[in-house]
Amino acid sequence: MSNARYASVFAFAAALIAAGCSGITIDVAGNSCDDSATAADVSVDNRYHMAKPVFAGTVILNESKDSVTFVMKTLGGCEKHGDEFVWNAAFYYGDTATFGYRFSGDTLLLSSLTMVEKGFEEPEEMIVERILIGEHNEGLDGIWLMTPCSYVGGKLSCREYAYEEFMLIDGSDVEQRALDKMDADYMESVFIDELFRYIADRSSALQLETVFYGADVEGTAKSNGIEIDSKSHTAMTFTYADLEFSVALIYAGLKDSVQVVVKSGNTECVGTHREMLTMTSEECRVDYADNLREESFGAWIYWSQNSNEFARCIDGILGREKD
Numbered sequence: 587m588s589n590a591r592y593a594s595v596f597a598f599a600a601a602l603i604a605a606g607c608s609g610i611t612i613d614v615a616g617n618s619c620d621d622s623a624t625a626a627d628v629s630v631d632n633r634y635h636m637a638k639p640v641f642a643g644t645v646i647l648n649e650s651k652d653s654v655t656f657v658m659k660t661l662g663g664c665e666k667h668g669d670e671f672v673w674n675a676a677f678y679y680g681d682t683a684t685f686g687y688r689f690s691g692d693t694l695l696l697s698s699l700t701m702v703e704k705g706f707e708e709p710e711e712m713i714v715e716r717i718l719i720g721e722h723n724e725g726l727d728g729i730w731l732m733t734p735c736s737y738v739g740g741k742l743s744c745r746e747y748a749y750e751e752f753m754l755i756d757g758s759d760v761e762q763r764a765l766d767k768m769d770a771d772y773m774e775s776v777f778i779d780e781l782f783r784y785i786a787d788r789s790s791a792l793q794l795e796t797v798f799y800g801a802d803v804e805g806t807a808k809s810n811g812i813e814i815d816s817k818s819h820t821a822m823t824f825t826y827a828d829l830e831f832s833v834a835l836i837y838a839g840l841k842d843s844v845q846v847v848v849k850s851g852n853t854e855c856v857g858t859h860r861e862m863l864t865m866t867s868e869e870c871r872v873d874y875a876d877n878l879r880e881e882s883f884g885a886w887i888y889w890s891q892n893s894n895e896f897a898r899c900i901d902g903i904l905g906r907e908k909d
Contacts, residue, residue, distance in 0.1 A: 656684075666886060858890075
């Protein structure tokens with residue numbers, strides 16, 4: 587999902603990065619490095635300017651059909667020719683999506699026919715309307731908060747994420763940005779859910795990048811014989827089979843990197859994840875072959891994770907055979 591980064595950088599976004607807060611960093615006492623106002627105290631426009639660019643592209647509007655098409659562009663790409671990686675400055679890919687749209691007060695609803703998972707039932711094609719909120723927009727133009735809520739078949743459905751998404755529409759141009767939440771609860775995430783399942787019976791893979799997505803961690807703990815002893819938004823202690831564990835988030839930055847530490851007794855397991863939004867010719871080399879991954883659109887991106895070593899370390903704590 588590596589797309590061209592938007593060229594402009596706003597002054598206070600740069601200031602946040604310079605201060606070391608481009609993601610959420612936790613000090614040894616478990617405190618966030620950013621103790622400023624919560625998102626609710628900052629306007630949508632200002633939060634957009636604080637966010638990092640994710641995608642940029644063009645907008646095609648069909649007012650007669652109340653539809654809008656977004657083309658998110660990848661300009662330049664890393665290609666593999668034989669055993670060599672070659673940077674192609676002329677590489678282009680446009681990820682296209684068309685939505686119906688309508689307004690309701692300060693809300694923009696983008697609709698599409700989507701296959702929706704329904705538990706153990708067969709997926710069903712339903713109308714999904716993504717809910718976006720603006721503060722003082724005129725028509726489609728303006729800055730929109732892409733809420734984590736949608737109407738699915740007419741029923742409101744919301745999910746929990748550790749980040750906010752924004753979209754700027756300006757005539758024929760569109761840009762999407764993402765901002766890590768200051769108060770995100772990373773201990774209520776898919777990653778912790780996976781960690782509990784892996785510890786109990788290896789019924790889940792360990793994917794460090796899933797720390798940004800919410801899950802029912804308490805339900806998973808209960809069904810897998812795990813007792814949560816203490817918990818904050820960035821750390822937790824728990825007990826499984828008479829073994830005491832601690833897990834702590836050291837760093838989390840969306841589309842950047844993640845570092846977590848799991849401890850039990852004298853054993854410490856460190857999980858790391860690193861990805862790059864924007865590839866350059868510097869990374870497009872055979873020297874980085876182990877950290878390059880091919881995307882569906884034909885280009886290679888930088889993506890590195892030590893999930894196998896991390897899992898084997900946890901297996902060692904539990905005294906079980908390592909795959």
